[in-house]
Amino acid sequence: MIGGGITGLAAAYRLLELKPSLEVTLFEAAERLGGVLRTVHKDGFLIEAAADNFITTVPWAIDLCRRIGFDDQLVPTNSGSRHAFVVRRGKLHHLPDGFVVMAPSKLWPILTTPILSPLGKLRMACEYLIPRRRRTDDESLAAFIRRRFGRETYERLVQPLVGGIYTGDPDKLSLRSTMSRFADMEQQHGSLIRAMYKQPKRSEQGSGARYSMFVAPRDGMSSLVAAIAAKLPAESIRLGTPITNLERTERGWMLSLLNAPEPNAYFDAVIVTTPAEPTSRLMEGINEELASELGEIHHARCSIVSLGYPRELISHPLDGFGVVVPAIERRRILSASFSSVKYPGRAPADSVLIRVFIGGDCQAELADRADEELLRIAREELSQLLGVRGEPTLQCVSRRAAKMPQYFVGHADKVSRMRNLLTRHPGLQLAGNAFDGVGIPNCIHSGEQAAERLLSTGTAGSATPNECSSYSR
Numbered sequence: 001m002i003g004g005g006i007t008g009l010a011a012a013y014r015l016l017e018l019k020p021s022l023e024v025t026l027f028e029a030a031e032r033l034g035g036v037l038r039t040v041h042k043d044g045f046l047i048e049a050a051a052d053n054f055i056t057t058v059p060w061a062i063d064l065c066r067r068i069g070f071d072d073q074l075v076p077t078n079s080g081s082r083h084a085f086v087v088r089r090g091k092l093h094h095l096p097d098g099f100v101v102m103a104p105s106k107l108w109p110i111l112t113t114p115i116l117s118p119l120g121k122l123r124m125a126c127e128y129l130i131p132r133r134r135r136t137d138d139e140s141l142a143a144f145i146r147r148r149f150g151r152e153t154y155e156r157l158v159q160p161l162v163g164g165i166y167t168g169d170p171d172k173l174s175l176r177s178t179m180s181r182f183a184d185m186e187q188q189h190g191s192l193i194r195a196m197y198k199q200p201k202r203s204e205q206g207s208g209a210r211y212s213m214f215v216a217p218r219d220g221m222s223s224l225v226a227a228i229a230a231k232l233p234a235e236s237i238r239l240g241t242p243i244t245n246l247e248r249t250e251r252g253w254m255l256s257l258l259n260a261p262e263p264n265a266y267f268d269a270v271i272v273t274t275p276a277e278p279t280s281r282l283m284e285g286i287n288e289e290l291a292s293e294l295g296e297i298h299h300a301r302c303s304i305v306s307l308g309y310p311r312e313l314i315s316h317p318l319d320g321f322g323v324v325v326p327a328i329e330r331r332r333i334l335s336a337s338f339s340s341v342k343y344p345g346r347a348p349a350d351s352v353l354i355r356v357f358i359g360g361d362c363q364a365e366l367a368d369r370a371d372e373e374l375l376r377i378a379r380e381e382l383s384q385l386l387g388v389r390g391e392p393t394l395q396c397v398s399r400r401a402a403k404m405p406q407y408f409v410g411h412a413d414k415v416s417r418m419r420n421l422l423t424r425h426p427g428l429q430l431a432g433n434a435f436d437g438v439g440i441p442n443c444i445h446s447g448e449q450a451a452e453r454l455l456s457t458g459t460a461g462s463a464t465p466n467e468c469s470s471y472s473r
């Protein structure tokens with residue numbers, strides 16, 4: 001296993017779960033496991049350097065948590081305030097209730113929201129009548145929303161929400177690879193509004209992400225990483241050991257190790273779970289085409305500033321989970337997450353923790369500013385948007401924490417070309433967030449599938465059908 005992020009850990013655990021007799025070694029370049037997942041505890045605050053929760057509507061993360069006995073450590077989002085705000089003309093407004101990422105499911109909140117103009121609302125309502133697209137090839141998220149709901153809904157609602165999730169530019173992002181469910185809705189129902197109305201009604205109030213579907217480890221993401229690692233034999237994990245080269249030899253797959261007593265190590269099979277850029281470099285000597293497909297995957301950069309304040313310094317009621325900022329507002333932050341409102345135990349009593357996201361593909365140069373400047377930007381923006389008066393008691397910068405792969409239009413075809421190329425190399429599997437989803441559940445699934453493929457092809461010893469079926473998926 002190359003890479004000890006959540007993908008590599010899930011893959012390693014899956015291999016041993018299915019075939020305990022396997023000898024597995026996990027090489028991680030850093031001195032700690034988890035990759036982008038990292039929790040910092042400071043002065044009573046619990047600060048996530050990257051992901052702070054995951055969705056449970058797909059089974060893979062929650063299923064893994066159950067299998068390792070970690071599910072009792074998961075907490076849901078706080079039940080009050082399951083709303084998000086959006087900025088319009090410098091003021092925070094609730095996203096219309098029932099507006100879920102890209103489409104409305106309730107009429108009244110849309111009619112009454114101050115976020116859209118009367119013309120914008122009328123154009124949104126016309127979506128019901130817009131015929132479905134005849135072509136079935138991929139298109140950008142932005143093109144899809146402008147075509148169905150009009151420019152204003154895109155600029156004021158969808159761009160900030162999607163920009164917040166992917167830190168990317170929706171004019172480049174693939175609809176098929178990021179929000180395929182909405183493409184399917186159009187094809188099946190002819191209209192997203194019609195599709196949303198046909199869905200079973202949920203009693204929960206809310207907007208933005210489907211907050212009731214998210215959970216977080218009570219003690220932060222690092223505790224999940226530690227729980228998976230604890231299920232692996234201690235001697236199987238080699239920290240501080242970057243792999244610099246990968247080669248197929250007569251003795252098997254040869255890994256070149258840095259900072260290790262031995263220069264090389266040999267294995268029957270390898271799963272590479274590093275991000276696209278290092279994976280591309282490792283593929284250079286193996287398959288040039290594959291290396292170049294991976295090398296083309298663009299990553300958006302974003303820095304996160306975490307600020308802790310005494311509650312009384314903030315005049316806004318913070319009756320929501322966070323705020324997203326449309327690019328059209330021309331501010332210097334993408335979004336701010338009210339972490340201590342969203343989950344318990346993120347800040348001491350009478351304090352709040354707010355994580356501010358700066359940069360992303362549309363303002364890439366901001367992510368690279370010096371720490372002092374990132375802190376200044378975050379504090380100025382929060383003081384203007386939330387009425388913060390006074391100094392934070394905690395400040396912490398995760399520089400360029402978010403190197404998020406961007407699934408541009410045509411990404412699904414790219415993935416299928418890569419999968420085809422990979423079939424030429426028995427015993428080699430690739431997994432991670434460059435392929436079929438950036439979310440933690442998708443990464444876990446990607447790692448587990450890679451492990452299962454290796455076992456089913458017999459390159460890493462084959463699992464008997466009984467062994468495989470003893471785990472519910």
Ligand SMILES: Cc1cc2nc3c(=O)[nH]c(=O)nc-3n(C[C@H](O)[C@H](O)[C@H](O)COP(=O)(O)OP(=O)(O)OC[C@H]3O[C@@H](n4cnc5c(N)ncnc54)[C@H](O)[C@@H]3O)c2cc1C
Nearest residue numbers: 003005006007029035036050051052242243402438439440
């Ligand atoms: C800011 C941010 C917020 C996010 N928020 C959420 C969220 O709320 N919910 C959610 O579900 N997802 C979220 N995500 C996405 C999710 O966290 C990531 O996609 C996922 O954690 C990636 O895991 P990974 O193991 O594939 O990659 P990584 O975490 O990048 O791990 C790869 C590992 O490979 C190692 N490595 C690299 N090169 C080598 C080498 N040559 N040899 C050995 N090791 C090497 C690295 O050191 C690293 O540890 C977020 C991501 C970011 C960046």
